[in-house]
Amino acid sequence: MRRHQHRISGTSTPRVTGAGPSHPNPSDLTRRRLFGGAGAAVLAAALAGCTGGGQLAEKSASPGGGSGALQWWDQFRPLTKMLQDDLFAPFMKAHPGVTVERRQMDAPDLGQALQVGRRSNQMPDVHSLAGLGDVAAAALVSEGWFQPIGKLADFAGSPVGEFLYDGMHRFDGEIYSFPPFSGRWHEAVPWFNSAMLKQAGVDPEDEPATWDRLREIARKVTGGTDGDVYGMVLPSKETEYLRTLVERLAMTAGAPGPGNIDWSTGAYVYDTQPYIDAIEFLVALQKDKVVHPASPSMGPRDARARWAAGQAGIYLWGAWFIGGLLVDEPEAVERGVGTWHIPCPETSRNFVYSSPATGTFWVSKSSDQAKTAAEVMLQMTTKEFQTSLAEAMDQPPALAAEVIDQAQVHDAYRTCVTNFQEDVRIGPVAEVGNPGVWQVRAEMRDIHPNLGDIVQSVLTGSATDVGGQLRRFNDQLSAERERAIKVVREEKGVEVDAKAWVFANWERGKDYGQQAYAER
Amino acid sequence: MTTTSSRAPAAATSAPPSRRRGRGWARRLRQDWWIYLFLLPTIVGYGAYTIYPLLASWWYAFLDWPGFATAGTFIGFENFERLIGDDLFWNAFWNSLVFLVIAVPLRVGLALLLALVLNAKRTPFKGFFRTLFFLPVVTTGAIVGVVFTLLLDASGPVSLSLVWSGLIDSPANFAADAGTSLYAGIAVWVWKWLGITLIYWLAALQTIPQGVHEAAMIDGAGAWAEFRHVTMPLLVPFLVIITLIDTVAAFNVFDLMQTLTGGGPSFSSEVIEIFIFRTAFQANVPQLGYASAAAVLFGVLTVLLALAQAVGMRWARGRMGGS
Numbered sequence: 001m002r003r004h005q006h007r008i009s010g011t012s013t014p015r016v017t018g019a020g021p022s023h024p025n026p027s028d029l030t031r032r033r034l035f036g037g038a039g040a041a042v043l044a045a046a047l048a049g050c051t052g053g054g055q056l057a058e059k060s061a062s063p064g065g066g067s068g069a070l071q072w073w074d075q076f077r078p079l080t081k082m083l084q085d086d087l088f089a090p091f092m093k094a095h096p097g098v099t100v101e102r103r104q105m106d107a108p109d110l111g112q113a114l115q116v117g118r119r120s121n122q123m124p125d126v127h128s129l130a131g132l133g134d135v136a137a138a139a140l141v142s143e144g145w146f147q148p149i150g151k152l153a154d155f156a157g158s159p160v161g162e163f164l165y166d167g168m169h170r171f172d173g174e175i176y177s178f179p180p181f182s183g184r185w186h187e188a189v190p191w192f193n194s195a196m197l198k199q200a201g202v203d204p205e206d207e208p209a210t211w212d213r214l215r216e217i218a219r220k221v222t223g224g225t226d227g228d229v230y231g232m233v234l235p236s237k238e239t240e241y242l243r244t245l246v247e248r249l250a251m252t253a254g255a256p257g258p259g260n261i262d263w264s265t266g267a268y269v270y271d272t273q274p275y276i277d278a279i280e281f282l283v284a285l286q287k288d289k290v291v292h293p294a295s296p297s298m299g300p301r302d303a304r305a306r307w308a309a310g311q312a313g314i315y316l317w318g319a320w321f322i323g324g325l326l327v328d329e330p331e332a333v334e335r336g337v338g339t340w341h342i343p344c345p346e347t348s349r350n351f352v353y354s355s356p357a358t359g360t361f362w363v364s365k366s367s368d369q370a371k372t373a374a375e376v377m378l379q380m381t382t383k384e385f386q387t388s389l390a391e392a393m394d395q396p397p398a399l400a401a402e403v404i405d406q407a408q409v410h411d412a413y414r415t416c417v418t419n420f421q422e423d424v425r426i427g428p429v430a431e432v433g434n435p436g437v438w439q440v441r442a443e444m445r446d447i448h449p450n451l452g453d454i455v456q457s458v459l460t461g462s463a464t465d466v467g468g469q470l471r472r473f474n475d476q477l478s479a480e481r482e483r484a485i486k487v488v489r490e491e492k493g494v495e496v497d498a499k500a501w502v503f504a505n506w507e508r509g510k511d512y513g514q515q516a517y518a519e520r
Numbered sequence: 521m522t523t524t525s526s527r528a529p530a531a532a533t534s535a536p537p538s539r540r541r542g543r544g545w546a547r548r549l550r551q552d553w554w555i556y557l558f559l560l561p562t563i564v565g566y567g568a569y570t571i572y573p574l575l576a577s578w579w580y581a582f583l584d585w586p587g588f589a590t591a592g593t594f595i596g597f598e599n600f601e602r603l604i605g606d607d608l609f610w611n612a613f614w615n616s617l618v619f620l621v622i623a624v625p626l627r628v629g630l631a632l633l634l635a636l637v638l639n640a641k642r643t644p645f646k647g648f649f650r651t652l653f654f655l656p657v658v659t660t661g662a663i664v665g666v667v668f669t670l671l672l673d674a675s676g677p678v679s680l681s682l683v684w685s686g687l688i689d690s691p692a693n694f695a696a697d698a699g700t701s702l703y704a705g706i707a708v709w710v711w712k713w714l715g716i717t718l719i720y721w722l723a724a725l726q727t728i729p730q731g732v733h734e735a736a737m738i739d740g741a742g743a744w745a746e747f748r749h750v751t752m753p754l755l756v757p758f759l760v761i762i763t764l765i766d767t768v769a770a771f772n773v774f775d776l777m778q779t780l781t782g783g784g785p786s787f788s789s790e791v792i793e794i795f796i797f798r799t800a801f802q803a804n805v806p807q808l809g810y811a812s813a814a815a816v817l818f819g820v821l822t823v824l825l826a827l828a829q830a831v832g833m834r835w836a837r838g839r840m841g842g843s
Binding site: 108111112115118119131132133134135139140143144145228236237238239292293294296297298311441442444445446448449453456457460461462463 | 586587588589590608669670672673674675676691693695696697698699781782784785786787788801802803804805806807
């Protein structure tokens with residue numbers, strides 16, 4: 001010990017005994033002091049290497065003027081390979097020095113990451129808005145989340161230029177985003193296991209046009225197959241799935257849409273007969289014992305896995321169902337999968353209404369590679385990329401009607417997208433008609449139990465009075481909107497009232513396009 | 521007292537005490553600076569990850585802060601006023617209390633029983649069983665939640681076994697039924713953490729000298745009498761500590777409950793952590809201030825309940841002593 005100490009200090013002078021450990025000789029480097037000094041040096045080095053945002057200060061510069069790789073966050077798992085092969089790789093090849101790093105997260109994780117990233121100034125250059133709830137893009141624009149991209153790349157003149165709406169993609173005359181996907185879609189597509197249907201003696205070509213016919217097929221599948229197989233799977237663990245499902249079914253029963261608004265009066269319609277009918281239809285399926293009994297414990301992805309495992313014959317979900325299957329359960333696609341139109345209560349068909357497609361990708365205000373980001377995003381508007389997007393079989397691309405025939409997709413996906421053209425119409429969006437609406441929406445607080453909560457409680461047997469619950473929710477939501485309108489008018493001076501939700505020139509069965517807003 | 525004063529050194533009385541203390545601190549800092557340097561990471565870490573979030577959540581509780589905004593607006597006690605009238609907050613508060621009141625005694629009691637069995641000389645394969653009971657402890661809570669979702673659903677082995685044995689008529693979704701979801705969560709939580717409480721109890725049992733047991737045996741005490749009059753009184757100090765540790769743990773059930781039930785159905789198993797998470801991250805417009813206020817109010821109410829319990833116990837002990 002002592003010998004070691006002397007060797008380090010470089011002196012043979014013994015330590016003064018009287019000084020003790022608390023009075024060391026400054027020239028005498030003991031082991032303790034050596035470790036102390038080394039610790040201080042490491043700490044100083046670590047602190048010097050960090051910036052305020054917690055990032056390492058050293059960041060490689062790129063030729064594009066920005067620094068480091070272009071960071072890209074989204075939630076599109078089935079698009080992982082396609083985005084890399086058909087967007088990022090060709091762009092990086094054409095632009096040496098540009099690197100795009102994509103991070104895919106589930107929607108809830110992405111929402112949290114964005115909120116935290118925003119507050120700690122560690123936002124990616126480009127990101128989607130999944131997981132941020134029902135916050136209007138206008139609210140985020142107003143809070144300075146994004147920077148405009150319209151002058152960095154020609155989105156207005158691109159093939160999707162006609163789908164750009166004020167209040168959704170364009171704010172104060174500046175383009176902030178664009179819709180790579182189509183607005184013509186819904187989340188209640190009946191996907192079926194064709195092999196199982198045939199085993200049960202059901203001809204998949206004999207499409208069920210009505211809810212009753214769908215019930216009949218579900219009963220046949222439950223009774224006519226071997227083992228523990230059920231006609232349908234209805235994931236009820238996540239109320240968001242139930243909300244969208246009932247909204248879509250209610251539209252097939254005649255409810256207006258999107259947004260659960262009666263466009264002639266601007267009032268909410270949750271307590272109307274189509275919603276009650278839609279919920280009672282789901283209850284009837286359950287009473288028939290054709291719904292997989294473990295459904296209440298399942299989220300939508302769990303349900304897809306159970307469907308793929310051959311435990312259920314029919315599952316109502318979005319167009320991305322088959323793209324997800326190809327990534328996670330490709331054998332289920334090989335076994336046989338098909339799709340029908342969304343059934344209606346009667347043989348006379350009603351339309352499903354959707355809003356125009358929102359902007360999916362946005363460039364962060366803090367990005368120093370906005371031009372590069374905009375150029376990458378512009379590539380998504382080309383017909384070639386839109387075809388590739390269709391081939392990934394996720395949400396239908398913005399140019400679905402043009403590219404679906406030439407795209408190499410599964411027949412079921414082609415049928416699904418073609419059905420959307422027939423079944424779905426674009427409805428009004430209040431924010432587009434009056435920019436003050438987003439401020440009201442941002443002010444509105446959640447009401448619970450909401451539609452999804454009510455459906456869940458009915459399906460799990462903890463509530464029976466469907467009409468009463470829907471009426472209470474409708475009244476509370478209406479009162480909350482009134483309160484929010486009052487607050488934004490009085491405290492923020494925003495010109496908005498309940499008439500902002502009235503679109504008297506809306507016609508059932510017709511798209512509500514750019515011209516209709518102008519003529520309103 | 522007088523003796524102490526008269527013995528105070530003269531040098532020490534020549535300067536005011538505060539200045540003396542200040543000089544002492546400065547001198548110690550100068551002399552032992554490296555000690556404080558090594559403490560610095562802990563102080564910084566504790567400050568940044570414990571003290572700062574604690575204080576920040578109190579401040580946030582007074583803000584109207586939508587999640588997408590970079591900062592909130594001061595609104596005083598408005599969040600607390602809203603919480604008082606929020607039925608779902610009280611529902612979550614009640615669920616957390618039910619969880620606590622059922623789960624903690626169950627975990628502490630079951631673990632004690634198991635520890636007594638596994639501490640007995642005659643029990644075979646003690647090491648094997650200890651390992652077996654400890655395994656769930658090292659399994660991630662979220663994974664346990666997902667696995668038990670499958671085990672407890674209507675097509676899972678638990679439900680099918682109960683139907684097969686005639687205990688229930690039709691398959692039941694224990695984690696997805698409003699009447700049973702919270703209790704399913706409690707059962708899984710107790711199962712998962714039983715092993716660690718078992719280890720605490722085994723350690724506590726090792727502190728009791730063998731001679732005490734032998735003396736009780738010589739005096740003719742049976743197993744129950746020995747446990748009641750010898751073992752248990754010696755374990756009481758450990759009982760207090762173990763209960764406290766398990767109580768704190770019962771407030772940290774987010775990962776398990778979120779993956780097992782998600783707080784549903786119909787908020788039947790929504791504990792306060794899920795309420796806070798839902799308000800902060802899953803609302804249509806995330807409400808960070810409101811979520812912080814919920815956390816603060818829950819903390820305050822829990823402390824008040826604990827104080828009331830302590831006062832009640834003190835009063836009860838006083839009455840028992842008096843009689």
